Amino acid sequence: MIEQTKTGIEGLDDILNGGIVKNSTTLVSGNPGAGKSILCLQYIYNGVEKYDEKGIYLSFEEDESDLREAAESLGFDNWQDHVENGDIKVYDKQVLLRENDFTSSLDILLEELEDGDYDRLVLDSLAMFELFFENEKEKRTYLLKFTDILSDSGLTTLMTNEQGAVFPDTEIGLENYLTDGNIYLIQTPTDTGVNRYVWVAKMRKQNIETDIYPMEIDRGGIDVHQNASAFSMMSEEESPI
Amino acid sequence: MDSGEILQTLGNKYSAEILDATDEPVSAQELSDELGIPIATCYRRIDELTEHDLLELHDNILSDDRRRIKVYRRNVDEVRVDFDDELTVHIEERSEVTNKLDEAWRTLSER
Numbered sequence: 478m479i480e481q482t483k484t485g486i487e488g489l490d491d492i493l494n495g496g497i498v499k500n501s502t503t504l505v506s507g508n509p510g511a512g513k514s515i516l517c518l519q520y521i522y523n524g525v526e527k528y529d530e531k532g533i534y535l536s537f538e539e540d541e542s543d544l545r546e547a548a549e550s551l552g553f554d555n556w557q558d559h560v561e562n563g564d565i566k567v568y569d570k571q572v573l574l575r576e577n578d579f580t581s582s583l584d585i586l587l588e589e590l591e592d593g594d595y596d597r598l599v600l601d602s603l604a605m606f607e608l609f610f611e612n613e614k615e616k617r618t619y620l621l622k623f624t625d626i627l628s629d630s631g632l633t634t635l636m637t638n639e640q641g642a643v644f645p646d647t648e649i650g651l652e653n654y655l656t657d658g659n660i661y662l663i664q665t666p667t668d669t670g671v672n673r674y675v676w677v678a679k680m681r682k683q684n685i686e687t688d689i690y691p692m693e694i695d696r697g698g699i700d701v702h703q704n705a706s707a708f709s710m711m712s713e714e715e716s717p718i
Numbered sequence: 719m720d721s722g723e724i725l726q727t728l729g730n731k732y733s734a735e736i737l738d739a740t741d742e743p744v745s746a747q748e749l750s751d752e753l754g755i756p757i758a759t760c761y762r763r764i765d766e767l768t769e770h771d772l773l774e775l776h777d778n779i780l781s782d783d784r785r786r787i788k789v790y791r792r793n794v795d796e797v798r799v800d801f802d803d804e805l806t807v808h809i810e811e812r813s814e815v816t817n818k819l820d821e822a823w824r825t826l827s828e829r
Contacts, residue, residue, distance in 0.1 A: 610815070
C-alpha cells in the first residue's frame with residue numbers, strides 16, 4: 478500500500494484516488510492567475526489544520542506579508558498563527574534572495590530538512606530555483622538531486638511552474654519528466670468571466686483519474702467539481718502527455 | 719596560497735586538460751583513458767591539483783565489479799592572473815549552490 482499525502486481539497490484528492498504519493502515531488506503548472514499559488518497555500522494550510530503535518534513554504538515570488546494577505550483573503554484565518562508558532566515555515570523572497578545569493582538560505586533549509594520536522598514543502602517557483610544553475614544539464618541534474626534530498630527528508634513537495642497546457646500542441650518542459658506528478662491548472666476566458674479546470678496528467682506509482690475536471694476559486698480556496706467536463710471525451714491515448 | 723605555485727601546478731602537462739574534463743565527477747582511470755595520460759602521471763597531477771584546492775575528491779563510487787573508485791571534480795570555474803600590482807592568481811570557485819546540493823545529496827547515499 479502506497480502512503481499518501483492528502484491535499485485536503487476533497488475533489489482533488491478523489492481524482493488522485495486518495496492523495497499525492499508521499500515523499501514525491503509534483504509539478505503544478507499553469508498560466509499566471511490559474512491558481513498555482515492558491516493550491517500551494519491551501520496544501521500547506523490544510524496540512525497543519527486537518528492532518529497535523531507541518532509545512533515549509535519557499536517563495537521566490539512573494540514576501541511573507543503578501544502570502545499572509547493571500548492566505549487571509551482565502552479565509553485561511555489561522556495562517557499567521559501557524560507561521561508564528563512554526564507549524565508553517567515561510568522562506569519568502571526577502572530571505573531567499575538576501576545578499577543576492579541563495580547559498581546561505583540553502584544552508585538553513587538543508588539544516589531544517591535534516592531535523593525532519595516537516596512533512597510538506599512548496600517551492601514557488603521552479604523557474605526561479607533554476608536560475609541558480611548555468612545550463613540545461615545542470616538544471617536537470619540539480620533538480621533531480623534536490624527532489625532526492627526532499628524525498629529523503631520525508632517531504633511531499635509541490636513545485637509551481639509557469640507553463641500553460643495548450644491543446645493540442647503543449648510544449649512539454651523537461652521538468653515534467655523529472656518530477657513524480659504533474660497537475661495542470663487551466664483557465665479559459667468566457668463571456669462572463671473565466672472557466673477553470675484541473676487536470677492531473679501524471680502521478681507515478683498510482684492510478685489517477687486523467688479526465689479534466691472543472692474547479693472554482695473562491696473563499697476557502699480551490700473547489701474541484703466531480704463531474705468531468707467536456708474535455709473528458711478526450712481519451713487517454715490522445716492525451717498530450 | 720602562493721600564486722606562483724598555483725601557476726606552476728596549472729602549467730604542468732595535462733593539468734588544464736584534467737580540470738577541463740572534470741566538470742562532472744571522473745575517476746583517474748577514466749581521465750587516463752580519455753585524455754591519453756599515463757596513469758602514474760594522472761595520479762600525480764590529481765594529487766597536485768587536489769593539494770591546491772583546484773580539484774576535489776567528490777565521492778567514492780561503487781564500480782560494476784563492486785570496487786570503490788574515487789571520482790574527482792574540479793573546484794574552480796575560472797582562474798585569473800593579475801600582474802597589475804604584484805602577481806596574484808584569482809580563483810573563482812564553482813557555484814556554491816551546486817556544491818551544497820552535491821554535498822547534501824552525497825550524504826544521502828551514505829546513510
